[in-house]
Amino acid sequence: MHRTAISGSRGELLLSHDGGGTFAASTLDLAGGGARAAHFRDERQGWVASTGSGGIAVARTRDGAATWRTTTIPTRSEIGALHLAFRDATHGALLAQITTSKAFSRAELFTTADGGVTWTARTAPVAGDIAVDPDGRLRLTGGVEHDQVYTSSDDGRTWSRVFPVRAEAPAASRTSAGSGRGTAARCRAPAGQYRGQDQGRCSAGPPRPGAGRVATTREVLRYLNAADYPADREALLREAEREGAPPDVLAAIRGMPPVVYRNKEEVGRSAKTPIAEETAAEKAAKARDRKHQNVAEYLRRPGP
Template sequence: MPTVSQMQAFWSNTPFSNFGLYIGGADLGCPSTPDASWLSRVQAMGWQFMPIWVGPQAPCSSEPVRMSWDTGTARQQGRNEALAAYRRMVALGMNTTSAPVVFDLENYNTADSACVNAVKSFVQGWVEQMHVAPAQKAGVYGSTCASGLSRLAEISTPPDFVTGAAWDGNRNTGVMPCVDSGLWTNHQRHKQYAGDHNETWNGVTLNIDSDCSNAPVYPGPDQLNTGQGCVGAALQSAPRDAALVTPRFGWLLTGDELLLSHDGGDTFAPAKLHLPGGGAQAALFRDERRGWVASAGPGGITVARTSTGAATWSTTTIPTNSGIGALRLAFRDANHGALLAQIATSKAFSRAELFTTADGGATWTARTAPVAGDIAVDPDGRLRLTGGVGHDEVYTSTDDGRGWRRGASTRAFATTGAARTTYADQRTGWTLASTGSCANGKRDCSIGYDLEATTDGGSTWRPIRQWQQRVN
């Protein structure tokens, strides 16, 4: 939960107006929830909120608290959760009349008809109770595909609005994979178009999700529906990651392509590579010839590998039914590697799928990931996973992901600066940093990205590539 001062930094001269507010629920994974004082002080700044309740999940899911398989019982459970959320809002001092509340529905097996029917009955009860006077507006959050949002339109009293998680970089709330464009069309959609990532505004860095709003918020009306909008083109051009592998060779990943440099970053050339889905989402090179690139699409996760310096590529597809968000790659040698696939989910959870390879990426084996986050290889060959709900959990594996041991927690996130820095040796490295700014209050906002290089161990840096991306 951000502090009041951090919320102020993300309010003044930023594009943000709404904040997803976790207020409770038996399956809540957030480390903290607000109190009435925090809410009052932050609301006074001008913030609006999307109250979120994280109750029992689908009976066929792996979540710790689950709803009943029996549809009658599930319907009553939905009513009970709506009443509990209402009481929590009252305790926070909120005006509950017509206030929106989002039920967080995580991924589950939507091919299981009995499970789908239980979820639909639960949501039916949630909506029915929310509509009891003084009525609230009942919403549901979930992966647009893996939470079966479209199936909720089939119940007799469907949700008043939805928040769809589709981490495709497309800010248009009208574009939600697996949800028909004719559903929830009258200012009834929020869209989570990017998963957790660091952004820096006014010198403060927070790990956030990116959402666009075209649906109810508290207190309304939604400021984003009155001139600013949030339906621009997909955010494809910004850099996603970069690394310097040798003093002369490095790679740069944008939303559109993989770029390679053989002169320390003075020039870049695109790799001859096409991947399905939204372009490359993760890359890793061990040297100038051997590298891997991963992308998630409707058919699963595609991993491309090269041993010819990107002149030729071979691909492998890993089937998965989950809505995939961020991807991370780590290799301890030319053969043994790991792929961490974060499941597109609310920030209340930290879920991921893990796959390992022992043949350089030709085949992959599913493993268990304790949390979502970043994966790396320590100098002694151990896999290290850093992440979790608070971004401060550390796990290590000495058997390529078959088992994990939790270590001491780390700091959750930085409060100043936001950079990804890699060194090819003690003196030569790259850093990729970003900072947001607005030229006119909450309008004319953009994020500036800088890729900089050092040849003196970080004492001085020179820019080698810069981007400016409009965000409203």
């Protein structure tokens, strides 16, 4: 079983050996910043990143958190969030989200090929969630609306944006000159493939929803079937990423309060999912309500 790691109320690192049933404080002294991330491959090897006055401190252990070694990555940016991902014992990535207004999505990316001893600065097209696929490809899901997906096959040196192939609708036919017959343009990628920025060719990738879509509670829980409870938000986010969850599901989990969840029912109540459907009569009553004009219509509670 993999270890579970969370940050305690006093900033200490708490580790669990039983999937979140119990936690014990680690000997690791975390930096004083507010952004933290942890990734454990197994019972013995793991990494913890935190922000401090000198940059980003990345601590690593190979003996089950008995001892730690720390590397500091210098940065002048104000970091608002950190995300760690590793493919194996040596290859990993650290994405540091830069604090900006909501109109921007910026981040710094660092990669390692020696288990976190040294880190190399790379480029990141947007801020978001970073993952390292088994073949070594970096996958970044993020953006202002968290609806953009990028991949890199050269360790973050260059990136390609990928787009979901939408279900084919009946295409409007157009008449070719001199033929009189209608033709329709369409992507002939098999189901579950992406259309990349490569002259319209289709490239492999998992199916993703369209931009701006909001996941339902059922969809969120579908990607958390194998989650070990109790679990905090970051553990649930990592589990959903391992299961290949699309951006809208990850966004719903990311919008949950940063607490420990005891079961999937608590997750379902906390996930940022669409408001329950209303009947036509309920919608009409809210639209006619004149007592709560300063309240969003869907939040109004018309009374007698």
